[in-house]
Amino acid sequence: MRAQFLVGADGPRSLVRTHLGIGYAGASDIKRDFMGGLMLAVYLRSPQMYARIPHDRAWMYVTVNAQRRALLVAVDGQQDFALHAALQEGEDSEGIDESAARQLVIQVLGFDVEMEILSHQTWMAGHALVAERFSKGRVFLMGDAAHLFTPTGGLGYNTAVEDAVNLGWKLASVGKSISPLALLDSYEAERRPLAVRNTSYARQFADSVGLFVAREALEDDGPQGQALRQEASDVLNAHVRLEFNIPGVTFGGRYEGSPLIISDGTSPPPDTANDYQPSACPGGRPPHAWLPDGRSLFDAFHREWTLLLLGQGPWDASVVMEEAQALGMDLSLVQPDLPELQALYQASMVLIRPDHIVAWRGKHGADLVPFLPQVLGH
Numbered sequence: 001m002r003a004q005f006l007v008g009a010d011g012p013r014s015l016v017r018t019h020l021g022i023g024y025a026g027a028s029d030i031k032r033d034f035m036g037g038l039m040l041a042v043y044l045r046s047p048q049m050y051a052r053i054p055h056d057r058a059w060m061y062v063t064v065n066a067q068r069r070a071l072l073v074a075v076d077g078q079q080d081f082a083l084h085a086a087l088q089e090g091e092d093s094e095g096i097d098e099s100a101a102r103q104l105v106i107q108v109l110g111f112d113v114e115m116e117i118l119s120h121q122t123w124m125a126g127h128a129l130v131a132e133r134f135s136k137g138r139v140f141l142m143g144d145a146a147h148l149f150t151p152t153g154g155l156g157y158n159t160a161v162e163d164a165v166n167l168g169w170k171l172a173s174v175g176k177s178i179s180p181l182a183l184l185d186s187y188e189a190e191r192r193p194l195a196v197r198n199t200s201y202a203r204q205f206a207d208s209v210g211l212f213v214a215r216e217a218l219e220d221d222g223p224q225g226q227a228l229r230q231e232a233s234d235v236l237n238a239h240v241r242l243e244f245n246i247p248g249v250t251f252g253g254r255y256e257g258s259p260l261i262i263s264d265g266t267s268p269p270p271d272t273a274n275d276y277q278p279s280a281c282p283g284g285r286p287p288h289a290w291l292p293d294g295r296s297l298f299d300a301f302h303r304e305w306t307l308l309l310l311g312q313g314p315w316d317a318s319v320v321m322e323e324a325q326a327l328g329m330d331l332s333l334v335q336p337d338l339p340e341l342q343a344l345y346q347a348s349m350v351l352i353r354p355d356h357i358v359a360w361r362g363k364h365g366a367d368l369v370p371f372l373p374q375v376l377g378h
């Protein structure tokens with residue numbers, strides 16, 4: 001097979017990464033009571049499950065005592081569930097057949113219920129790893145091949161998709177001879193810091209849930225057991241808000257310091273997991289808004305490059321369009337019918353990349369013209 005480029009999206013045991021001689025850096029084998037060590041995943045079907053659980057119907061249940069910690073996650077909201085339980089010293093994949101997996105589910109639930117075990121498999125929690133490099137020559141790594149998470153916060157696949165979105169438009173731009181090969185160097189410059197950031201957040205979430213120790217007396221009758229159950233409830237309730245209410249992680253990732261981003265000298269909002277402050281500061285996700293016709297502003301963006309014209313104008317967009325055309329750049333003007341956007345974006349002209357990242361913002365198109373080659377990787 002002959003190709004100009006290769007992308008190794010071949011998972012944590014990446015053949016491509018290994019062949020390139022690129023290692024993972026970071027922390028591995030982190031031990032915790034939960035989400036640090038060998039885990040068992042059981043995929044099961046039980047139409048009676050919700051009727052048997054003596055609590056409100058929920059998307060996820062957390063079970064905790066000194067013997068076993070686990071999560072039961074609804075898959076279809078009806079009858080299919082995924083259970084993830086921490087295994088203990090001496091328990092390994094060899095010893096867990098279907099019957100043992102069933103017994104473990106019953107132990108976690110605290111009751112027997114009719115169920116079909118669809119599959120069961122062990123997996124390892126406790127990684128926070130990022131490849132030392134994301135590319136070598138014309139070969140690139142993405143997804144778990146480039147970064148391996150402990151799956152707290154649900155960030156592994158999200159980060160993988162963002163890798164693809166970032167590299168996708170760049171490969172297309174080089175393939176169409178709009179950008180030089182050097183544009184592809186920005187893939188590592190932009191995505192590796194994000195992988196370090198996201199694996200670090202996931203590690204914090206895993207520490208938050210996994211370092212809690214359930215004591216033997218948790219299930220005792222009487223005041224001591226009651227106090228320990230209350231403590232567990234308080235800790236885990238606070239934890240789930242920390243781990244799952246994370247718009248800051250999801251939307252606040254930024255390509256600070258990327259050679260493709262034209263800084264306007266402003267500072268972005270602080271990077272915090274549980275808060276997201278929309279900002280059009282170059283290098284991040286453009287702020288969202290609903291348009292009068294009911295569409296999202298993002299749906300009005302062009303598939304390739306977009307120049308947003310905000311406020312009342314006049315705008316000197318024609319100089320930008322002429323230069324873009326000369327560079328072969330597929331740029332469209334978008335003028336949303338929403339006056340508030342100028343204040344939201346703190347600018348009257350904003351250049352949006354094909355991957356929906358603000359590349360530049362300002363007042364005058366003439367100021368953008370000299371930077372157009374740079375945003376394309378020249």
Ligand SMILES: Cc1cc2nc3c(=O)[nH]c(=O)nc-3n(C[C@H](O)[C@H](O)[C@H](O)COP(=O)(O)OP(=O)(O)OC[C@H]3O[C@@H](n4cnc5c(N)ncnc54)[C@H](O)[C@@H]3O)c2cc1C
Nearest residue numbers: 009010011012015142143144145151154155156157158160
């Ligand atoms: C328990 C658990 C829960 C998770 N929950 C979440 C979540 O809620 N949200 C989230 O975003 N992420 C979650 N993740 C992480 C997510 O599953 C991974 O980040 C994601 O699957 C990575 O995708 P990928 O395509 O990079 O790698 P993979 O999914 O590993 O895919 C790689 C593919 O490459 C194939 N392959 C490998 N070698 C070769 C070869 N030599 N030739 C051809 N094909 C090959 C493999 O067979 C595989 O199909 C979770 C992970 C676990 C373990």
